[in-house]
Amino acid sequence: MSPRLSETLRYILLVSIAVILLTPIYWLIMSSLRPADHIFRFSGNFSIETLIPFAFTLDNYSQALQSNVGRALLNSLFVSLTTVICGVFVNSLAGFAFAVFDFRFKKLLFVLILLSFMMPFESIVIPLYTLMRTIGWTDTYAALIMPEVAGGLIIFLFYQFFRGIPREIYEAARMDGANWWQIYYKMTMPLSGPTIATASLMIFIHQWDAFFWPLVATSSERLAVIQVAIARNMTMEQANWGAFFASASLAVLVAMVPFFWLQRHYVKIVITNADR
Amino acid sequence: MTISRRNLIKSSALGSLALAMPNIVRAQQTTLKVVWMGWPDNQVLPLMAEFEKRNPTIKLALERMPFQQIFQALEIRLNARNGDPDIFIVDSPLTASYASRGHLMELDSLIDKKRFAPSAIAAASFDGKIYSAPFGSSMQVLYYNKDMFKAAGVAPPSADPASRWTWEQLVEAGKKMAKPAENIWGFTFEQQERPYQLLPMGQSLGGTALSPDGFKASSYIDGPAFVEGFTFMQKMYTESKISPPGQFDTALTPELFGAGKCAMMVAGTFVFDTLKTKFPNLDFGVAPHPAFAKGKPVTPTGAWHFGVNARTQQKAAASQFVTDMLSDDMNVLWYKLRPYVPTLNAVWEKEAASFTSDLWKIAKYDVQNTAVPRPATPGFREYEDIVRVALRDIQSGANAQQILTAAAQKIDREIAKYKG
Numbered sequence: 221m222s223p224r225l226s227e228t229l230r231y232i233l234l235v236s237i238a239v240i241l242l243t244p245i246y247w248l249i250m251s252s253l254r255p256a257d258h259i260f261r262f263s264g265n266f267s268i269e270t271l272i273p274f275a276f277t278l279d280n281y282s283q284a285l286q287s288n289v290g291r292a293l294l295n296s297l298f299v300s301l302t303t304v305i306c307g308v309f310v311n312s313l314a315g316f317a318f319a320v321f322d323f324r325f326k327k328l329l330f331v332l333i334l335l336s337f338m339m340p341f342e343s344i345v346i347p348l349y350t351l352m353r354t355i356g357w358t359d360t361y362a363a364l365i366m367p368e369v370a371g372g373l374i375i376f377l378f379y380q381f382f383r384g385i386p387r388e389i390y391e392a393a394r395m396d397g398a399n400w401w402q403i404y405y406k407m408t409m410p411l412s413g414p415t416i417a418t419a420s421l422m423i424f425i426h427q428w429d430a431f432f433w434p435l436v437a438t439s440s441e442r443l444a445v446i447q448v449a450i451a452r453n454m455t456m457e458q459a460n461w462g463a464f465f466a467s468a469s470l471a472v473l474v475a476m477v478p479f480f481w482l483q484r485h486y487v488k489i490v491i492t493n494a495d496r
Numbered sequence: 497m498t499i500s501r502r503n504l505i506k507s508s509a510l511g512s513l514a515l516a517m518p519n520i521v522r523a524q525q526t527t528l529k530v531v532w533m534g535w536p537d538n539q540v541l542p543l544m545a546e547f548e549k550r551n552p553t554i555k556l557a558l559e560r561m562p563f564q565q566i567f568q569a570l571e572i573r574l575n576a577r578n579g580d581p582d583i584f585i586v587d588s589p590l591t592a593s594y595a596s597r598g599h600l601m602e603l604d605s606l607i608d609k610k611r612f613a614p615s616a617i618a619a620a621s622f623d624g625k626i627y628s629a630p631f632g633s634s635m636q637v638l639y640y641n642k643d644m645f646k647a648a649g650v651a652p653p654s655a656d657p658a659s660r661w662t663w664e665q666l667v668e669a670g671k672k673m674a675k676p677a678e679n680i681w682g683f684t685f686e687q688q689e690r691p692y693q694l695l696p697m698g699q700s701l702g703g704t705a706l707s708p709d710g711f712k713a714s715s716y717i718d719g720p721a722f723v724e725g726f727t728f729m730q731k732m733y734t735e736s737k738i739s740p741p742g743q744f745d746t747a748l749t750p751e752l753f754g755a756g757k758c759a760m761m762v763a764g765t766f767v768f769d770t771l772k773t774k775f776p777n778l779d780f781g782v783a784p785h786p787a788f789a790k791g792k793p794v795t796p797t798g799a800w801h802f803g804v805n806a807r808t809q810q811k812a813a814a815s816q817f818v819t820d821m822l823s824d825d826m827n828v829l830w831y832k833l834r835p836y837v838p839t840l841n842a843v844w845e846k847e848a849a850s851f852t853s854d855l856w857k858i859a860k861y862d863v864q865n866t867a868v869p870r871p872a873t874p875g876f877r878e879y880e881d882i883v884r885v886a887l888r889d890i891q892s893g894a895n896a897q898q899i900l901t902a903a904a905q906k907i908d909r910e911i912a913k914y915k916g
Contacts, residue, residue, distance in 0.1 A: 257775060260755050287537075350576045358580070436569045439529060439559040439581070451562040452534055460536075461751070 245472065246271075252280050252465035259461050280462035281470075288441060289467045292449035293474060299364045299445060300427040306369045307423045308416055314370070315378025316404050320390060330379075337372030341433070349436060363437040364445065368427055374419045381415040382408060417482040428475045446471045526813045527555045529581040531570060533800060534560045539834040546829060547820055554813045563746070567877065574599045574805070582808040583817055586628045588619040588798040589870040589880075592710070595622040596874040596914055601804040601811075603629060606818045616839035619798050619869050628801035629818050631827075632836030634764050635859040635867065636686075636693060636796050638666075638786060639771070642779040644759040648672045653783035655854040657861045660784040660793060663697075663728060666760065670738030673759040682738030686749045686763035688891065691883045692796050692870060693762060697729050698722030699868055700791035710873030711915060713907035717883065718900035725788070726887070727896045734893050741891060754778055762786075765859050766836055782855045784862060797867035799836055837863055875911035882907050 247270075251259050254273045317323075318330055348367060349358070357363045385408060393403050409416075431447040438444070444452075450467045532540060544556050559581070561569055570584055574594070586594060594600045603626045609617050616630035638653060638661065645652045650669045653661040670682025687693045695705050703721025706713055716722075732739040740758070743749055753761040754775035762785060771778060787793035802821070804814040820826060824842040831843050837859055838844055844851065844860075851860060873879060886903040890896050 257755070257777075260751050260757075346572055346575050349572050353576050353578060353580070432565065432569070435561065435565055436572050439531070439557065441559075451565070452560065461747075 248465055248472070249469045252462065252469045253277065254462070255279070256460075256462050259465070280466035283460070283463045284466040284470065287463065288444055288449050288452070289446070289470065291442065292444045292446045293470065295443060296428055296446040296471075297474070299361065299430075300424045302361075303365050303368050303427045304420045304423045306365070307371060307374060308419055310369050311371060311374040311419065312378045312409065312412070312416070313404070314375045315380075316382050316408065318375070318379045319382035319385075320387075320400075333372045333375055335372070337376075345433070345436065348433075352437060359438050359440055359443065361443065364427075364430070364434055364443070367433070368423070368430070371423065371426075374422065377415060377419055377422075378412070381412050385411065421479060421482050424478055425475065428471070524553045525555065526553065526810050527557050528583055528810055528813050528817060529557045530559065530817075531566075531573070531581040531584040532558060532560050532802075533566060533585050534562045535834060543821075543826070543830055543833060546826065547817065550820060551813075551816060554816060571877075577807060579805055579808040579810070582805055582810050582814050583802060584805065586801045586803045588616075588628065588630070588633075588801050589872065589876045591620055591628040591801065591803070592622040592872055592874045593876050594803065595625075595627040598806055599803075600627040601806045601808070601814070602627060603804065603818060606815055607822065611822075611840055611842065613839050613841065613863075615797065615863075615867065615869060619872070620801055622872075622874075628803040629822055630801050630839040631821065632799050632830065632834075633797050633839050633863065633867075634766065634799040635837045635863050636762050636764055636785050637855060637858050637862075638783040639753060639761045639763055639767070640781055640783060641753070641756060641759050642781055644673050644756065645669075648759075652781060655781070655783055655858060657784045657793075657858060657865075661786045662789040663700075663786045664789050666786050667732060667736055667738060670732070670760065671736050674736075674738040676737045676740075679740075679757055681740045681752065681758040682736075683732065683760040684739050684743065684749050684752060684758050684762075686761055686767065687746050688739075688749065689744045689884045689887045690746075691880055691887070692798070694726075694729065694887055695870065696785070696787075696794040696796055696868070697725035699725075699794040700788045701725050702791065706871035706873055706879065710871060710875075711908075711911050713879070713904040713911070714901075716904070717907070718897065718904040722900060723897045726890050726900065728788075730890050730893065730896060733891045744888070753780075765855060766834060768855055769835060782858060784858045785866075787866075793862075793866040794868050795862045795866045796870075797837070797863060798869045873911060874914035875907070878910035879907050882910070 250271065250273050253276055255275050255277050258273065258275050314333075318326065318333075352358050352363045352367075357366070389407070390403060393407060398406070429447060430445065431451065434443075434445045435448050435451075446467070450464060450471060530544070540558070540560060544558050548554065548556060566585070567587070567590070573580060574584075574597075586600070591600070603620075607617075607620075607626050607629065609626075612630055613633070616633055617626065619633075620626050620628045620630050640652055642652065648669075650672050653665075666683060672682075674680060674682035685693050691705070698717075698719075698721045699705065701721035701724055703719055703725065704716050705722075706716050733741045740749075740752065743752065749758075749761060750763060750767050750770060752758045753763075754771055756778065768782070771780060785793070785795045804811075804818060808814050821830075822840070824840065824846065827838065827840045827843050828846055830836075831838055831847060838847075850856065870876070871879065882903050886899045889899045
């Protein structure tokens with residue numbers, strides 16, 4: 221096969237995969253621009269009308285914004301960003317400790333941390349809710365943020381990265397009189413840009429998509445996060461599909477911003493880790 | 497003027513009362529946390545606003561939860577075993593489940609049984625006492641698309657309960673209109689996997705969905721009547737292909753019917769207004785819920801009640817909520833906002849003029865004559881979950897007898913924990 225042909229075939233394959241993956245998102249966004257009775261009219265038979273809305277409206281967006289969606293977007297942004305900032309700090313410190321120090325029960329504790337992210341959330345939700353209730357955090361931002369700050373998977377990610385740094389470097393820095401805080405803060409953290417980017421993205425997306433826990437832990441309308449606000453557009457037999465698609469489109473678009481911004485680093489760490 | 501000691505005491509008492517007044521009012525102001533179904537704003541908020549207007553010292557912290565998650569989320573809140581929420585919405589068959597676990601306050605002193613339909617009081621009771629406040633029942637009718645019937649040359653079903661269609665007739669008519677390849681269907685249940693809508697398939701053939709004591713499903717839900725009824729249902733998906741498979745979202749099926757892609761739909765009275773407003777060009781009629789030719793008519797009923805958390809710290813305000821919400825005029829308002837079949841006798845009388853349509857004539861007849869509530873058992877939550885999965889499996893072609901027997905055994909195991 222000539223290189224030209226193989227390249228063409230490769231592109232055809234890649235483009236078709238992209239089309240398959242993007243069509244639902246495209247359909248979601250297009251549907252958010254259609255009037256209510258047009259949304260499903262062309263969904264059964266695939267035709268040009270399925271792809272292009274010939275009747276066009278922004279009503280769905282104005283409806284979505286009139287309800288709680290604007291506030292919910294801000295809530296989600298606040299919760300996600302605060303969790304990212306706290307999460308990167310706490311988890312990187314934990315990862316650093318596991319990678320650099322030797323202490324009693326280190327292996328046992330590390331296994332517990334690994335177990336923590338394999339545990340299904342459903343199994344801890346009742347005790348977690350009772351705990352939040354006891355310390356008086358239900359229906360506050362703290363209930364949305366604090367349980368998600370420490371994460372086994374993120375600690376593991378930092379641990380893997382810090383372990384890759386030769387021990388001699390730490391020892392040299394100690395000889396030069398740096399304390400451990402300076403080593404963590406001035407030496408290792410500046411090196412771990414891609415790890416921080418990956419961890420931030422993972423925490424951000426996790427919090428952005430959070431639905432069941434926020435629904436249980438908070439009851440006030442002013443604390444509703446975006447996924448809860450979206451679900452409110454679905455009632456038992458009378459879904460407001462237009463507002464539903466509009467708010468879902470807004471949620472997707474906002475969530476894409478940090479991804480595009482940090483994507484370069486995200487890809488980098490996947491590649492470097494693969495090399496190891 | 498001399499100031500007597502008595503006057504001095506009196507005036508200082510009055511003075512301090514005046515100073516304390518704002519605090520007393522504030523102290524009397526209570527907030528009730530209310531978890532309600534995620535019905536649309538315009539159907540819920542006016543009702544709650546009316547309550548607050550009548551009770552200026554009670555504020556409602558209202559939270560509406562989506563239908564798909566409300567039961568799980570409530571389960572977690574209630575299992576924390578404190579007074580949050582004070583009031584919560586109760587799907588009527590769950591009354592026994594909540595009451596047996598101590599989540600519901602007894603309401604006997606607040607409810608005058610004579611004002612309600614006996615079936616509603618039965619659904620609200622557990623162990624001879626009332627635990628949930630009946631706030632509306634439900635009735636299913638057969639909606640049909642007049643244009644699709646005309647185009648296929650099929651005579652539409654009659655609105656008279658005496659000449660209700662049989663399931664066999666429905667399938668024959670459905671076959672003439674369904675074109676599965678073009679996503680055009682003959683018939684759909686609004687709730688394709690919910691026991692609520694599907695149990696009548698077996699009950700119409702003489703089946704009983706659970707033992708009368710509420711603890712045994714084997715030889716009931718897997719008895720010959722349900723096997724036959726559900727096998728018949730299965731064929732609508734696999735053989736005659738008049739029904740759309742896999743449409744389990746209760747928000748999607750009315751959409752299918754409304755968009756003119758399905759000729760018939762069994763759905764609640766509460767869908768009527770939605771169809772009218774959302775699909776103004778849709779020309780549709782209503783007919784009674786079908787029954788089997790050799791069986792008897794059976795229709796689903798029961799709906800939303802609400803209850804008071806047994807651990808609430810605001811007993812007085814919560815009791816006030818129950819009394820007020822169950823008053824005649826609040827029930828009339830609720831009926832106007834969201835037309836469920838009323839459980840309060842007075843609503844039928846006060847709104848008599850609105851019950852003259854075909855829809856309400858049918859609903860009234862069936863509620864009084866053919867309605868059978870879902871089984872009363874403390875294990876209804878588990879029962880419903882297991883039967884839902886079984887119905888999905890049967891619709892996708894699995895052997896009904898095997899699936900139902902396995903489901904019945906599983907239900908028996910799950911319910912056993914509530915015994916004793």
